[in-house]
Amino acid sequence: MKHFEVIIGLEVHVELKTRSKLFCGCSTEFGADPNTHTCPVCLGMPGVLPVLNRQAVVYAAKAALALQCTIHSYSKFDRKQYFYPDLPKAYQISQYDQPLAEYGHVAIVNGGEVMKTVGVRRIHLEEDAGKLNHLGQRLGDAKGSLVDLNRAGVPLIEIVSEPDMRSADEARLYLTELRNILSYLDISDLRMEEGSMRCDANVSLRPAEYVGSLEELPRVEIKNVNSIRNVQRGIEYEVARQAELLEAGERIIKETRGFDDQSGRTYSQRSKEEANDYRYFPEPDLPPLVLTDAFVQEVAGSLPPSTMALREELREAGVQPKDIEVILSDQGALTFWRQATTLFDDARLVTNWMLSDLSRLLNAHGDTFATSPISPEGLVELLNLIKRGTLSGRMAKEVVDKMYETGKPAEAVVKNLGMSQITDGEAIKKVVEEVVALHMPVVEDYLSGKDKALGFLVGQVMKKTKGQAKPDVVNTTLKEVIRAVGEKT
Amino acid sequence: MSLSQEQVKHVARLARIRLESEDAARMTVHLDAVLEYMTQLNELNTDDIDPTMHVIPLTMPLRDDQVRTSLPVEEALKNAPDRRDNMFGVPRIMDGGDR
Numbered sequence: 001m002k003h004f005e006v007i008i009g010l011e012v013h014v015e016l017k018t019r020s021k022l023f024c025g026c027s028t029e030f031g032a033d034p035n036t037h038t039c040p041v042c043l044g045m046p047g048v049l050p051v052l053n054r055q056a057v058v059y060a061a062k063a064a065l066a067l068q069c070t071i072h073s074y075s076k077f078d079r080k081q082y083f084y085p086d087l088p089k090a091y092q093i094s095q096y097d098q099p100l101a102e103y104g105h106v107a108i109v110n111g112g113e114v115m116k117t118v119g120v121r122r123i124h125l126e127e128d129a130g131k132l133n134h135l136g137q138r139l140g141d142a143k144g145s146l147v148d149l150n151r152a153g154v155p156l157i158e159i160v161s162e163p164d165m166r167s168a169d170e171a172r173l174y175l176t177e178l179r180n181i182l183s184y185l186d187i188s189d190l191r192m193e194e195g196s197m198r199c200d201a202n203v204s205l206r207p208a209e210y211v212g213s214l215e216e217l218p219r220v221e222i223k224n225v226n227s228i229r230n231v232q233r234g235i236e237y238e239v240a241r242q243a244e245l246l247e248a249g250e251r252i253i254k255e256t257r258g259f260d261d262q263s264g265r266t267y268s269q270r271s272k273e274e275a276n277d278y279r280y281f282p283e284p285d286l287p288p289l290v291l292t293d294a295f296v297q298e299v300a301g302s303l304p305p306s307t308m309a310l311r312e313e314l315r316e317a318g319v320q321p322k323d324i325e326v327i328l329s330d331q332g333a334l335t336f337w338r339q340a341t342t343l344f345d346d347a348r349l350v351t352n353w354m355l356s357d358l359s360r361l362l363n364a365h366g367d368t369f370a371t372s373p374i375s376p377e378g379l380v381e382l383l384n385l386i387k388r389g390t391l392s393g394r395m396a397k398e399v400v401d402k403m404y405e406t407g408k409p410a411e412a413v414v415k416n417l418g419m420s421q422i423t424d425g426e427a428i429k430k431v432v433e434e435v436v437a438l439h440m441p442v443v444e445d446y447l448s449g450k451d452k453a454l455g456f457l458v459g460q461v462m463k464k465t466k467g468q469a470k471p472d473v474v475n476t477t478l479k480e481v482i483r484a485v486g487e488k489t
Numbered sequence: 490m491s492l493s494q495e496q497v498k499h500v501a502r503l504a505r506i507r508l509e510s511e512d513a514a515r516m517t518v519h520l521d522a523v524l525e526y527m528t529q530l531n532e533l534n535t536d537d538i539d540p541t542m543h544v545i546p547l548t549m550p551l552r553d554d555q556v557r558t559s560l561p562v563e564e565a566l567k568n569a570p571d572r573r574d575n576m577f578g579v580p581r582i583m584d585g586g587d588r
């Protein structure tokens with residue numbers, strides 16, 4: 001078997017959550033009726049002038065700084081020209097040779113350790129295209145298409161990585177961390193299934209004997225995959241497909257491929273011969289974008305703590321690496337965790353309850369930590385009952401289910417269920433003495449050496465206390481009482 | 490400067506202009522002459538001159554992120570040769586490149 005090195009670079013488009021579009025005042029709201037958010041500018045009417053949205057520039061600059069990029073004090077916009085029905089002007093306003101920012105990087109983390117650093121080649125601002133609805137099952141046999149231009153002109157940033165990833169798993173980790181970083185900036189909804197974050201993956205295989213440049217390797221671009229998981233699957237399939245071709249002595253064709261979720265395969269999207277001849281030229285309607293040091297400093301000052309700093313915060317509280325990544329990937333979970341750990345000093349117990357029982361309930365009901373019906377205070381109340389010994393772990397699981405269902409606090413649920421663990425030694429002793437008196441023959445069996453007899457007596461005590469006595473207390477109390485009986489006789 | 494007929498056909502295709510063969514031959518001569526004329530600019534020494542990105546000495550004006558009223562759908566679709574469900578109808582899109 002031949003040896004190949006897998007070379008992966010990712011292009012990620014992120015829709016910025018400005019209120020209005022990049023170059024006009026139309027709303028960016030998702031899910032509005034078709035073509036209700038359009039105007040002469042985003043419809044591409046002649047004679048209109050685009051005016052850049054300041055907030056989009058701020059958001060792009062935030063992303064650039066969080067991804068350790070250098071923001072250029074001078075950048076410009078260009079026209080990228082192609083014909084497609086979702087592009088009313090027949091060009092997209094983008095940035096070509098002088099993008100907003102360059103030379104960044106993302107550290108990817110695995111098992112609590114930085115595994116490698118992936119370069120970010122560039123970040124630029126551009127406008128989104130409209131949305132096509134095909135009449136028919138697939139594009140290929142569609143009778144025609146319908147165009148909704150609500151999305152045309154919505155601001156995007158494109159984040160282009162260096163071809164630094166060497167496996168589908170590294171691509172997954174890069175995307176996960178990219179999404180983590182961007183989510184704390186609060187600049188985008190980052191919903192891959194709704195298209196507010198989209199990923200194209202460039203995949204090529206470098207044979208061990210290859211000495212040319214990476215640029216010259218024939219590469220395949222997997223377009224518009226709708227989840228991180230599917231990016232990973234698409235790359236895995238593509239690596240296997242290309243390896244098979246190369247081993248059979250065939251060559252790889254440079255092309256664009258789609259990903260089919262059902263089969264897990266990529267398929268050729270025959271693209272037009274001149275598809276990549278975009279004839280970029282400077283956008284004459286927009287003067288250069290000049291960003292001062294003061295502007296960059298101001299944006300830098302508004303950045304939240306980095307994901308690395310958040311990891312450190314969780315690690316210092318004793319959270320395990322695997323759990324750190326789960327909490328970090330969900331801003332709502334981190335907020336919940338922070339509130340709960342301010343009220344309760346055992347961070348590990350908080351983490352365990354959040355990520356096991358509460359997560360299970362949230363998933364089952366389609367909720368998230370941000371919308372959880374059990375508040376951090378509510379969870380802490382439950383944890384306090386466990387800590388005081390009022391509830392056993394097993395009982396608490398039952399209580400948390402009821403809390404979720406009824407929206408009542410832990411104490412009330414415990415009272416309603418007639419639960420609460422009897423830890424009061426005296427109360428248990430009373431029951432134990434009753435049981436011993438009722439079952440003297442069994443007690444004598446135990447005294448004569450039949451250890452198993454104790455199990456029956458424990459069972460009787462538990463029955464009388466409806467399972468609410470603390471088992472270890474029952475055990476010791478029984479032994480004490482029986483010993484006393486033995487000494488008497 | 491010598492422009493090939495292939496290059497002219499390529500540019501015509503990119504601009505979605507249909508060119509018959511004789512037109513292509515004629516256009517090649519004309520375009521070549523235009524380009525030839527422009528090469529005069531190459532005679533100037535521009536070593537110490539920054540590229541002109543924009544002819545107006547202005548930096549980017551920015552606007553606040555405020556939503557303005559959009560066009561009524563009827564207005565937006567007024568020029569559409571074909572429409573359905575308040576969307577622009579377009580003919581079948583040949584050979585892919587769905588983005």
Ligand SMILES: [Zn+2]
Nearest residue numbers: 024026039042
């Ligand atoms: Zn508009």
